[in-house]
Amino acid sequence: GIIMFTQVITERKLAEERIRRSLREKEALLKEIHHRVKNNLQIVSTLLDLQSDYTQDRQALEMFQESRSRVKSMAFIHERLYRSQDLARVNFAEYFRxxxxxxxxxxxxxxxxxxxxxxxxxxxxxxxxxxxxxxxxxxxxxxxxxxxxxxxxxxxxxxxxxxxxxxxxxxxxxxxxxxxxxxxxxxxxxxxxxxxxxxxxxxxxxxxxxxxxxxxxxxxxxxxxxxxxxxxxx
Known part of the structure; x- marks a missing residue:
């Protein structure tokens, strides 16, 4: 009886450890996804910035600036998620600043x-x-x-x-x-x-x-x- 009880406890601890390890791996993967999305959006923002150097047209420059701001607003979301303990929710007070x-x-x-x-x-x-x-x-x-x-x-x-x-x-x-x-x-x-x-x-x-x-x-x-x-x- 004692041996069986000990075996059940051991198996439960091993199962809990597997679950914790799986969660850590998923959190690391999700952080990496947010990080890569943020980096890719920053690349898009930089490309728009570089492209705007090739025009002197005021209206076109405004369009480039507006597009950069829109891309950055999304990049900031993923940056906040990457730096946060909660990978699914955004602290809007920090984001807004x-x-x-x-x-x-x-x-x-x-x-x-x-x-x-x-x-x-x-x-x-x-x-x-x-x-x-x-x-x-x-x-x-x-x-x-x-x-x-x-x-x-x-x-x-x-x-x-x-x-x-x-x-x-x-x-x-x-x-x-x-x-x-x-x-x-x-x-x-x-x-x-x-x-x-x-x-x-x-x-x-x-x-x-x-x-x-x-x-x-x-x-x-x-x-x-x-x-x-x-x-x-x-």
Whole structure:
């Protein structure tokens, strides 16, 4: 009886050790994947930067800059995941600081002149929400920096990301700049940035609202968990 009991305990310990070893191997593999994705995205960003040196056209240069910012916003997500203990969720407070610093540098803006107020009060977000949410932040803040303060060197941008009611997350990006053009339908504009914003909101199964009262405020509300897609590929 004692020998049998000892054998069962030994087998259980061996099984637990195999499980722990398997988890460590999977974590190492996942870290390596995030690291490689981040590096590949940085290569794409560098290629766009190098390609932009071959044109003097202002519109083309802006397109290259916007594309670089979009690629970097995704690369930052994978960098945060690679450095994190949690390989599936992103600490958005840390991520946002990195994204905002990069955008201010890209648009040659000073945070002393265009003040950025940030309120992030959400738990770490899963990657399927973090990537479209990061791209949304990139587009909305870029839009503020590009258009809201054309006639002034002073202003304020407010970003809030927090939990709403009924298991929702609310993202608001507001500025006190010139305001969104009143004759422009932001849901049907030809602007690539706003088209991308609307597409990302759909991807998040969210809703978007725009207010223009002393500036522009865009609010996006989306569920904190995306529906699971099931089915067999054709």
């Amino acid at each position: 990195q994204l905002a610093d990069d955008l201010y540098r890209a648009y040659k803006m000073s945070s002393d002149e265009i003040v950025l107020d940030v309120e992030v009060d959400v738990p770490p977000l899963p990657i399927d929400i973090a990537i479209p949410c990061g791209l949304l932040l990139n587009e909305l803040i870029s839009n503020c920096l590009k258009h809201a303060f054309k006639d002034t060197n002073e202003g304020r941008i407010r970003v809030a990301l927090y939990r709403g009611d009924d298991d929702t997350i609310i993202l608001t990006v507001a500025d006190d700049g010139v305001g969104f053009p009143k004759d422009l339908d932001f849901r049907k504009t030809k602007s690539l940035g706003m088209q991308l914003v609307n597409t990302l909101v759909e991807q998040l199964h969210g809703e978007i609202e725009l207010a223009t009262n002393g500036g522009t405020a865009i609010t996006v509300t989306f569920p904190d968990k995306l529906p699971t897609v099931t089915g067999v590929l054709p």
